[in-house]
Amino acid sequence: MLVSDLFAQLGLQQTNPGACSIRWIETSGPVIDSLTPDTGSVLGSVRQATRGDYERVVAESSHVFPRWQMTPAPKRGEIIRQIGEELRAAKSWLGALVTMEMGKILAEGEGEVQEMIDIADFAVGLSRQLYGKTMHSERPGHRMYEHWHPLGPVGVITAFNFPVAVWAWNALVAAVCGNTVIWKPSPQTPLTALAVQHLVNRVMTRHGFDGVFSLVIGSNEEIGEAMIHDRRLPLLSFTGSTEVGRHVAQGVAARLGKSLLELGGNNGLIVMDDADLELALRATVFGAIGTAGQRCTSTRRLFLQQGIAAEFIENLRRIYGQIRIGNPMEPETLMGPLASEAAVARMLNALDEIRAQGGTVLRGGNHLGGAFAEPTLVLAPPGLPAVQKELFAPVLFVTEFETLAQVLAWHNDVPQGLSSAIFTRNLTTAEIFLSHVGSDCGIANVNLGTSGAEIGGAFGGEKDTGGGREAGSDSWQAYMRRQTTTINWSGALPLAQGIHFL
Ligand code: NAD
DSSP, X not given: OOHHHHHHHHTOOSXXXXXXXXXXXXXXXXXXXXEOTTTOOEEEEEEOOOHHHHHHHHHHHHHHHHHXXXXXXXXXXXXXXXXXXXXXXXXXXXXXXXXXXXXXXXXXXXXXXXXXXXXXXXXXXHTTOOOOOEEEOSSTTEEEEEEEEEOSEEEEEOOSSSTTHHHHHHHHHHHHTTOXXXXXXXXXXXXXXXXXXXXXXXXXXXXXXXXXXXXXOOOIIIIIHHHHHOTTOSEEEEEXXXXXXXXXXXXXXXXXXXXXXXXXXXXXXEEOTTSOHHHHXXXXXXXXXGGXXXXXXXXXXXXXXXXXXXXXXXXXXXXXXXXXXXXXXSTTOSBOOOSXXXXXXXXXXXXXXXXXXXXXXXXXXXXOSTTOBOOEEEEOOTTOGGGGXXXXXXXXXXXXXXXXXXXXXXXXXXXEESEEEEEOSOHHHHHHHHSTTSOOSSEEEESSOSSOOOTTSEEOOEETTOSOOEESTTGGGXXXXXXXXXXXXXXXXXXXXXXXXX
């Protein structure tokens, strides 16, 4: 696939303006290059937005908001449906751009666009289901109910590893709820963001709703910080590392805004000795190596029950030796590059530290040139300090355990709490894992791996993962404000709690 064809299909130029609201803005900030991690070559460039450009975007987004929120939700849903159609038509082009710019393999690049399509479909259904509850009033002749209202312009800051899907989770649900959306993507993946904005513009211009979805590509210092402290953004949804997320949360809380946090994971997969080991093996390999170990839900810690551990590790070593590593655009490739050479350097430094702490590299651990590294297995004794951190690389810590109680304690003994999994054929073991004394994560799976969530469920995690929930179930409520309403049709004025006054 030629880059020139791809750019033409997605409306991109070699150098692009980095902001769009009601129209594309002639931005005047410094130019950043988008590098493909595969070869390190420049794919295209973006002239970043300045603080002045940001001000214009927020003003336009705020201006469009009253008209958008007055549009009935099912009509908003119909417009989102048409965005879903644009995404369907663009799936292979946009998926290829995700692969070129982020480095995940083509099947995963297209899978990410499919996730956008799925959430668009979900948002369409949601547009007729923004339900509130009705309560029985304690006062005669009164009716009480909850009404959900939009918030206003919602800020969305996204991470490099899911450059388009995370925008869709937030933006399409937020918009169906009646909000306008301002997106700051990762500076590592600006072209995919521009391409999405072009696709969305095709639909929104047709309906006279330019400005509902806006884009601002700019530095963390100038644009990111502005969003954190901007009282015009009642909600800031942030996806990224725990370190930056903590900073974002504190800044937004200081202005009493709402933040929705989707931060780092450190996900464990437990294999009991009664498990279907073939299933467990496949799930482990996909979880640890998929997206080169750069998913928030990547499997980072593998717990093997004594008795099956030795053979399981041998099988893992064998499969790790067969993983086809290379150009992510080639259909037979199973693992592409990491985000950059710097990401590989961080992985190698971490491995040195792990060895110094008493971990043993069982397989892998080598730089393969450029942004490529071998997927790596590490035998981790219980309590290895390095296991506490999210290492955003294809490194899997393997630990043996004896009992369920022991492994649950080890499993939960990390700061993060995103995704978790157990493989077992024992119903009681599965139920304990899923109970309040089991996994402490936002996602807990039985006989499937930690990564690859469906959009229908609420996605997110506890502890240092930030507590946010996005995508399906009732996650839409985060993008709305709840109003409790009481209507008195009794002709009298009884007070609650039986109080008599006047
Ligand atoms: P990152 O924290 O470095 O950056 C995330 C975003 O924050 C980027 O857009 C970045 O430009 C922005 N940012 C950085 N400093 C900022 C500041 N001062 N103010 C405002 N914005 C700022 O993360 P990353 O390397 O892009 O992504 C990897 C991380 O994201 C991992 O920790 C991963 O687990 C996490 N992640 C979590 C989820 C989830 O749903 N829980 C999903 C994807 C990624």
